[in-house]
Amino acid sequence: MLRLELVNISKQYPAVKANDSVNLKVQPGEIHAVLGENGAGKSTMMKMIYGAVRPDEGEIRWNGQAVNIRNPQEARTLGISMVFQHFSLFDTLTAAENVWLGLDKSLSLAEVTQRMMKVEKEYGLEVDPLRPVHTLSVGERQRVEIVRALMTNPKCLILDEPTSVLTPQAVDKLFVVLRKLAAEGTSILYISHKLDEIRALCTNCTVLRGGKVTGMVDPRTESNAGLSRLMIGAEPPQLQHKQAQLGATVLDVRGLTLPKEDQFGMNLADIRLDVKAGEIVGIAGVSGNGQQELMAALSGEDTRAPADSIRLFGKDISNHSPRRRRKEGLHFVPEERLGRGAVPTLSLAQNTLLTRTEAVRDSGWIATGDVTALAQALIKRFNVKAGGPEAAAKSLSGGNLQKFIVGREIEANPKLLIVSQPTWGVDVGAAAQIRGELLALRDKGCALLVVSEELDELFEICDRMVVIAKGKVSPSVATSAATIEMIGEWMSGLWDRADKSGDAAKETAHA
């Protein structure tokens, strides 16, 4: 008998049919992957199983019986638990208090703490229940979420993109836990767009594209190319790599130390980093390790950096405003597209004015014709799917808006481009295009600094890499000399050890 079955489920949103007659069959004790691009309908499908969204048509069967799941409480009563991609934990409470809040109140806090320790021990999910959540690393927070899900003894556990915040080593640990759970009979629905992980972990895979199921396959017998074809209808285009033509040092960060601005931020400690013209330097690391703070200091959004700690072409810029830095050739693409990189309610044309002032006359007058023309040119050159220059930024899909924002900065001919999460939440086709544009900019002699949580991406486009962990930055290593394992270890802040053992990889880029 199937643990969970979806029969011809449809869900219509005002603008888009998120699920169109989809089917899903999950066996007891199976790790079942749900694969698809952003916007393919994975999240909607999971929300319907979890009772957060109600289907328009079709039937959900649980252990062979048709059920009507009206809300997440009912889903939990049935034995369905979900771990969301974005954690829902209170920072100021302890891990145990957070777990306790999510349960019905039949147990006391002390009992919950006891049971947590038992569950943690059983599955090797070490987290101190008494520690406040804000002191936990992202990986630990995810463990709290998983422990919370396991406390209800679920028969089906849904994990939404669980590895996007983990180091490679932590991913391996997570997989051990998931395999153990599956062996005990728990069905696991594993949502991801990372093909390697799915092939390593899952025994069955349902692929979604544009709200429809395009395949049900055994991922262990499929190649990445095969899965990718099912997911996007084509194989991702290959990038052109040329030999780097190194120029002068463009960005020179020396001894940047910056106390955190808000309570849950990260202190930056003695950061040293340099980027030369014609190369891409990547910053790897698990999110929340100081990336945001470093980006704010480099972009000029935070001008508290000590004098002489940030130099552009040898000139101290540490207290220059973002506008001044742009005039000096430093452009920046932030990770939040809506609300930071673009104003959601303003048109694309108006959004060019955030960083591009060619259309502003000396008198302060805006030449609206020039603004529209610039937006139109960006839409054309970067192949942005939009209603036109007057379309509101928020009406674009994530990938198209990202193409527009990255394009806006690339087209300004920067001397140094800093990009945070260039392809975060962007579909495969747009991601390949953005990476290609970044490489083309590098070949033209621009210096690039890229922050990404996706190691694959950094290995694909970077010439050198550094790792950020707990507000410190590692020495740089040439991508050709780096391995995933080594970077993964560094992501836990352990590069000193490699240093002492005389790792030759360090500083090879300067050789």
Next chain:
Amino acid sequence: MLKLESRPEQSRLMSIGSPLLALLITVVVGVILFALLGKDPVRGLYVFFVEPLKSVYALTELAVKATPLLLIALGLALCFRSNVWNIGAEGQYVLGAIFASGVAMNADKSTGGWIVILVLAAAVVGGMLWAAIVALLRDRFNANEILVSLMLVYVADQLLSYLVYGPWKDPAGYNFPQTITFLKSTQMPRLFTGFRVNGGVIIALLAVAAFWVLLFRTYAGFQLQVGGLAPAAARYAGFSSRRALWTALLLSGAMAGLAGGLEIAGPLGQLTPYVPAGYGFAAIIVAYVGRLHPVGIVFSSILMSMFYIGGELAQSRLGLPKALTGVFQGLLLFALLACDTLIYYRIRWKAARAPAAKTPVISTEKKVA
């Protein structure tokens, strides 16, 4: 079952239609109100919506009342668009009137008509000073500008009372709390003989054009609005939030002060305790009903002016209290806030499905990721 469904994007039609719908609802509630008060609803509506438009004199009176509302609301629209919540325009208006009076009082028989310019300039300075207190406290001590600007209204009222009951009281005024009647040279030239309407209307219409240009054609105006719409984007772009705060407050203070000055140099002609007529608060409604758009505000200020005149007429013709003006203002604002929901959501009738929950479902689902 009635269902609110989020629209894929906000409706342009409804953003203009919502104020009209709100006006309609206000009228309907007004009819019910008149009926409940035992008055003929048709006559009531006639007093509010036809009489103020019936004659040339009525129209000029409409313009007299609409002018201060329009001026203040323009400044407030800029403030609100910049995410700066100045709700103390009434106080800035009073300070404008006080400063204007301070200059006007010193005119003598030999003073030329040029004094009007000084009177108005003083009014602008007065309004700006009062708003600058708010900006300073917010900038230096992070004090909430909503509370500070509102509290300063009452301080301004006290200051006004002190002056008209004390040092500025007309010695020949039979102890009435008011200043001397200012000389004719300190008054704005009237547009037509026999009507109270004066050059202030032209100043207000020029201000409409100026604010339109500032908001939609200048980089400074763009920066202010980005700060209001998306503060993180403004930081990313490098637009100073401090400059936005000061610009928005000083400009709106200047406009409210100017409105106060024009009242002194026009309809009032002297400083009395009755200078604060609630224009500063009504202008908040005017700004929103006009969609924070300079051209929209022209229409909404005329509408609000009709409510003022209608309230006065209702008192004399129907024997209803003048407070009816406030009732209509409040009704309009409430109806508008409710109708604005329709910009982002649409209403759908849906047959309840058999197993569905008994309570109506208000769907707040956002666009799928």
